[in-house]
Amino acid sequence: MKNVKKKIKKLERKICYHLYLYHTLNKPKISDLEFDFLIEKLDILKKKIGIKKKFSYLNKIGSSLSKKLKTVKHLTNMLSLESINSIEKLEYFIKKIITFSKKNNLKKPEFCCELKFDGVALSLIYKHGKLIGASTRGNGIIGENVIHNVYVIKSIPKKLVGNNIPKLLEIRGEVIIHKDDFIRLNQSFRNKKGDFFSNSRNLAAGSLRQLDPIITKKRNLSFYCHSIGFYTPFLKFPNSHFNFLKLLDSWGLPVYSLRQLCFNVKEIVSFYKEVKKKRSSLKFEIDGIVIKTNSIDMQNKLGFSSKFPKWSIAYKFPSKKKITSILNINFNVSRTGLIIPVAKLKPVFIDGVEIKKVSLYNQKNMEKFGFCIGDLVTICRSGDVIPKIVDINVENRKKNNLKPIKFPIYCPSCNSKIKNKFGDNFLRCFSGFECVSQRERMLIHFFSKDALYIRGLGKNIIRKLVDKDIIFSPIDVFNLKIRDLVNLNRIGDVSIKKLLYEISVSKETTLSRFLYAFGIKDIGKTVSVNLSSHYKNIENLMNSKFEDLLLVKKIGKKVASNFLSFINKEENRKIIYSLIKIFKFKNN
Numbered sequence: 246m247k248n249v250k251k252k253i254k255k256l257e258r259k260i261c262y263h264l265y266l267y268h269t270l271n272k273p274k275i276s277d278l279e280f281d282f283l284i285e286k287l288d289i290l291k292k293k294i295g296i297k298k299k300f301s302y303l304n305k306i307g308s309s310l311s312k313k314l315k316t317v318k319h320l321t322n323m324l325s326l327e328s329i330n331s332i333e334k335l336e337y338f339i340k341k342i343i344t345f346s347k348k349n350n351l352k353k354p355e356f357c358c359e360l361k362f363d364g365v366a367l368s369l370i371y372k373h374g375k376l377i378g379a380s381t382r383g384n385g386i387i388g389e390n391v392i393h394n395v396y397v398i399k400s401i402p403k404k405l406v407g408n409n410i411p412k413l414l415e416i417r418g419e420v421i422i423h424k425d426d427f428i429r430l431n432q433s434f435r436n437k438k439g440d441f442f443s444n445s446r447n448l449a450a451g452s453l454r455q456l457d458p459i460i461t462k463k464r465n466l467s468f469y470c471h472s473i474g475f476y477t478p479f480l481k482f483p484n485s486h487f488n489f490l491k492l493l494d495s496w497g498l499p500v501y502s503l504r505q506l507c508f509n510v511k512e513i514v515s516f517y518k519e520v521k522k523k524r525s526s527l528k529f530e531i532d533g534i535v536i537k538t539n540s541i542d543m544q545n546k547l548g549f550s551s552k553f554p555k556w557s558i559a560y561k562f563p564s565k566k567k568i569t570s571i572l573n574i575n576f577n578v579s580r581t582g583l584i585i586p587v588a589k590l591k592p593v594f595i596d597g598v599e600i601k602k603v604s605l606y607n608q609k610n611m612e613k614f615g616f617c618i619g620d621l622v623t624i625c626r627s628g629d630v631i632p633k634i635v636d637i638n639v640e641n642r643k644k645n646n647l648k649p650i651k652f653p654i655y656c657p658s659c660n661s662k663i664k665n666k667f668g669d670n671f672l673r674c675f676s677g678f679e680c681v682s683q684r685e686r687m688l689i690h691f692f693s694k695d696a697l698y699i700r701g702l703g704k705n706i707i708r709k710l711v712d713k714d715i716i717f718s719p720i721d722v723f724n725l726k727i728r729d730l731v732n733l734n735r736i737g738d739v740s741i742k743k744l745l746y747e748i749s750v751s752k753e754t755t756l757s758r759f760l761y762a763f764g765i766k767d768i769g770k771t772v773s774v775n776l777s778s779h780y781k782n783i784e785n786l787m788n789s790k791f792e793d794l795l796l797v798k799k800i801g802k803k804v805a806s807n808f809l810s811f812i813n814k815e816e817n818r819k820i821i822y823s824l825i826k827i828f829k830f831k832n833n
Contacts, residue, residue: 249294251801256287313456314389317380319368320415320475324385326361326535327553330561332514335536338558339510342538345547355539357486358516359471359504361559363530364421365450368474369395371414374405374496381453385552391453397462400469405496411476416498418470421529422449426465445530467529469501484541506539517560524562533561564625566635567600569593571620574605574650576657580686581766582673584653584663586611588622588634595626603632608652609670617647658682666810667766667803677816678718685711687764691719695770696762699751701744709733719762720823723748753829756783763817766807772799776808783825787812 260283329335342354368388370378379395380388395401398420405414422430427445452464470493472486483489487506494500503520507513517534524531538544538556547556573589586605593600603624605611614637621638641647656663656674658681663672678684688707692699702722710716715729725748730741756777761770768776779797780786789812794805811817 249290253287253290253294253296256283256290259283260287314391314454316383316387317378317390318387319380319383319385320370320413322385322549323366323368323382323388323417323474324549324552324554325366325382326557326559328533328559328561330563332510335513335558335560336510338536339513342543342547342556346543349546351543351546352540353508354543355485355487356507356513357490357504357537357539358507358513359490359535359537360501360520360531361533361535361561362419362421362469362471363444363446363532364419365446365453367391367395367418367420367453367468369401369416369418369470371405371410371416373412374410376401376403389454393458394453394455394461397458398466398468400467400499402497405498407496409481409492410496411478413475413477415474415476416470416493417472417474418468418499420449420453421445421467421469422452422464423467423528424530425528430464468499470498471500471535486537486539486541486544489541507536513560521562531562533559535559564635565595566623566625567593567595568621568623568638569600571616571618571622573618574616576653578656578658578674578680578682580683580690580764582656582675582677582680582683584608584656584672584674586616586650586652588616590622590624593624595624595632600624600626600632603634605634607670608672611650611652615649617642617649619645619647656680656682667807675814677814678820679816681711684717688716688719688722690764691762692722693762696758697751697754699744700747701740702747706733706736706744718820720820723752723824723827752827753831755832756780756786756830759783759824759828759830760786763811763821765811767804768808768811772804775799783821783830787818787821 263283329338339356342356346352346354366382368378368380368382369376376395377392378390379392379401380390383389396403422445424445427448430448448464449466452461452466455461471490473489473493483492487504490500490504503523505512505516507516513534513536520531520534536558538547544554544556547554549555570591571588572591575587575589577585577587579585586607588603588605590601590603605614605616614634616634616637619642621641622634623636623638624632625635626632652672654663655661656676659674659676659679661674661676661680663674665672666675667673674680674683676683678687685708688711689704691697692702692707697719699722707716710722710725710729710733713732716722716725725745727741727745730736730744736744757770757773760768760776761773775798776786780789789809791805791809794800794808795802800808812821
């Protein structure tokens with residue numbers, strides 16, 4: 246029971262992290278299907294120990310709000326959609342609607358099927374037919390005011406036309422960017438900054454949230470509406486969502502024409518397959534279809550859960566795939582010493598995004614699939630995010646007599662023996678600052694904003710100092726002299742003096758930030774605060790015992806072992822004691 250609860254908490258944190266990446270940063274690291282799998286896994290664990298209460302993060306919709314934009318409250322909450330990816334789940338959804346209609350003596354349900362745009366949710370407010378407001382989904386209750394950017398989106402009418410327009414009307418839809426524009430803009434970004442957006446949704450989101458509408462205008466965004474959030478009473482109230490869309494179209498609002506009224510699962514699946522075939526020929530990205538109960542009365546009776554409407558669901562398409570070959574396999578060393586195998590690929594494009602490499606995860610995964618240089622592999626970008634290998638051409642492997650690449654025994658960076666002290670599937674180099682690959686990443690983390698931040702000491706300067714063998718551990722940063730910095734490219738005399746000054750005044754910090762800076766496995770910001778609050782000072786912390794550590798909040802046997810393993814290593818103790826001689830600690 247206790248072990249399952251730990252797994253639930255860990256899974257909760259993971260899901261919250263991916264929600265933040267997706268909605269707030271517009272930089273998802275996993276696909277929608279993988280996210281849905283995490284939710285399913287959580288549900289299974291909860292049922293296992295009889296937890297029925299919904300976790301609070303599942304009640305959160307959308308993202309954190311940008312501090313740069315003003316906020317506005319939605320007239321009605323802006324919910325997201327529950328996603329499915331199989332016919333079985335579709336049948337279950339339809340069956341629930343039919344059962345509900347029978348119990349409530351309602352007409353046999355009809356279903357309006359539409360495209361699921363891979364874009365950014367937008368709410369528009371019209372008063373007396375005139376556009377007066379526009380906001381992002383935000384957290385579902387409050388969104389970011391983006392009216393300044395919406396005014397420059399050509400497909401959004403500034404004034405509605407026709408009859409029977411409500412005095413106050415809230416329209417919901419998606420902002421998208423066409424495939425051609427996405428490729429053009431990405432190429433432009435690559436030429437100017439060497440950077441690019443991973444998918445069209447991220448680019449649309451970033452463009453909609455710009456402070457300067459001139460930039461937004463250049464991005465050539467488009468908009469399609471799919472529903473009404475709030476309205477004052479109509480003179481002629483349609484009781485059909487399908488007819489609602491026709492009405493929106495008659496007012497001059499952009500509604501995409503590819504939609505269908507369906508009466509059973511067979512017809513819905515037929516529409517799904519039809520759209521899937523047309524997907525590649527569309528000018529914009531979609532990732533599935535949306536199925537809505539057509540009757541407005543039935544929608545109102547079915548209502549909503551805390552996050553989703555009960556009368557609508559998104560039926561997602563499977564991942565997109567391309568075949569390419571493995572040119573080489575490299576073994577990268579992470580900040581924590583993790584050895585990560587990465588396959589270099591013959592470049593292949595999926596929806597305008599060039600795929601050059603893919604992670605092979607760990608030793609167990611490599612041994613399971615026996616990856617070889619020269620392998621023909623099928624690459625998938627699930628949800629247009631992180632690429633992964635989903636299939637290997639075994640016949641090609643046999644035909645060309647390809648041999649599997651073995652996982653290294655020694656660290657490719659410092660040549661020390663690779664070990665596994667944590668009982669997981671990952672092998673690590675435990676050399677720490679002695680390993681060049683770890684050293685660079687550890688120092689970048691050490692002087693990051695949540696740790697021992699020094700203004701002016703950025704990633705590029707740290708990399709140059711490591712490359713030139715000027716710094717080997719954090720203490721070397723505090724011993725830097727002018728002569729150490731003058732030979733670094735693009736750092737002038739004024740910048741050098743400023744940096745040395747910032748280093749000299751940076752020697753006051755909290756114990757928790759000091760501890761977090763070392764990047765010890767499983768010792769994040771929260772655990773660092775708990776440790777510093779419990780032990781009060783660095784001397785007590787350095788002399789901590791296993792049994793005492795278990796008394797600290799959020800510390801179990803594994804975390805305690807990791808912490809002791811780090812602080813009892815002679816090299817780490819030397820660095821810590823050298824630093825505390827020059828540091829002054831203040832309260833957390």
